Amino acid sequence: MSYTYEYPRPALTVDCVVFGLDEDDLKVLLVQRAGEPFKGSWALPGGFVDMHETTDQAALRELEEETGVTNVYLEQLYTFSGVNRDPRERVVSVAYYALVKLSEHAVRAATDASDAAWFSVEEATKLAFDHDEIVATARERLRGKVRYQPIGFELLPEKFTLTQLQRLYEIVLDTELDKRNFRKKILAMDLLRSLDEVEKGVAHRAARLYRFDQRRYKQLVKRGFNFEL
Amino acid sequence: MSYTYEYPRPALTVDCVVFGLDEDDLKVLLVQRAGEPFKGSWALPGGFVDMHETTDQAALRELEEETGVTNVYLEQLYTFSGVNRDPRERVVSVAYYALVKLSEHAVRAATDASDAAWFSVEEATKLAFDHDEIVATARERLRGKVRYQPIGFELLPEKFTLTQLQRLYEIVLDTELDKRNFRKKILAMDLLRSLDEVEKGVAHRAARLYRFDQRRYKQLVKRGFNFEL
DNA sequence: CCTCTTAGTGTCTAGGATACACTAAGTCCT
């Protein structure tokens, strides 16, 4: 079977920068390339867009197929259209970034055809194609967005401590934050539901757990509230 | 001549939302469709991406071809990939938005094959394809961006008065601003070069003219300065 | 010269941002 057109067309793909958060590191999910070009190199999960799906759907599908990851926060990042991005032929790629709760996403076993693994963003370098550039763009976007949209919670487990939340912002924004000021500010927003529950299994005073109240956030937004850290 | 591929491919296009600023209105540049579908409807300028050009280049080229507009501030907006965007076949479109100095861009005469004209954004409705949605997305983006990046100047002539600048922000952000506070803030940023020149041909006290100092802005950014209105 | 229109300017107040250090609670080890 083949498909013929009057004018040439670039191939259309999607690529996903999936971020996860470790104790003290921002991580990216990569897959190892099984074939040429860039055989053996690490690359962003992604693939061709089918005719019956949007690029959003393609991104979610490829993500699941290649890494087993589902149920993520996904947002379009940028479309990369450099003429020589792919050495074989012209390929335009719509890039996405995704945020996942790392703890809930043990990566599919390496026994699989395509190997998937988490890398610290700092180490995620020398990737296939122009994927270094895509990762860099995604990091910038994340840094920018996390400050005025409460998307950071997507990187944490459902229940988290204020210290974890603070660490998240410190890691993503690459700054140090004052504990008292941070707590004051975030609690004043009235977006966190304090649970009657504390951390387990820590060798020191256990911290109280909180949950992000999505419902409440939406209400507040309607009344003109603007998240801003 | 024809081109054959093993798998079907969507067509790839670009669309441009070109903003201009009137005395008291934000305007969009539209072209009237000469053929089906949506014959006679107004639409965003745009067209197919060639194999040897990036989407940025395609956007600039189409803009010039269809409207005669060149030398604009251009930025990628979003990629629209709805499966039925175009009734003929699957078309994925990379949308851009552009800012131009309206005074310096008298639109190509209507004698041309394709008719181009400026519309107030409010009136730019019932457009072809999903172009209403694209315009709405572009407006939001502009509103968001103008507050923390000095791109507003792209909409004004080289030399402008502080009142014009204030009007710009009032129109784009859809708020009223206090004259004294606005001037205080914008001048404090030290981004405007005050010229030894005043407005001409006004029936009242002439206002001093200013110019945006791009050079100075870049210096300040290097030192960690953040534009914010 | 009077009128009309827009340009241009300073101060005060309130609220938010930041700097800053000690006590509380729980685990682990001896």
Added chain:
DNA sequence: AGGACTTAGTGTATCCTAGACACTAAGAGG
């Protein structure tokens, strides 16, 4: 059981920025 260790959790004082607010100056036009 007690002491050491580690992190949780909390309040205040200061500064600075954002916002409210009204009059005089200049120039054109009749």
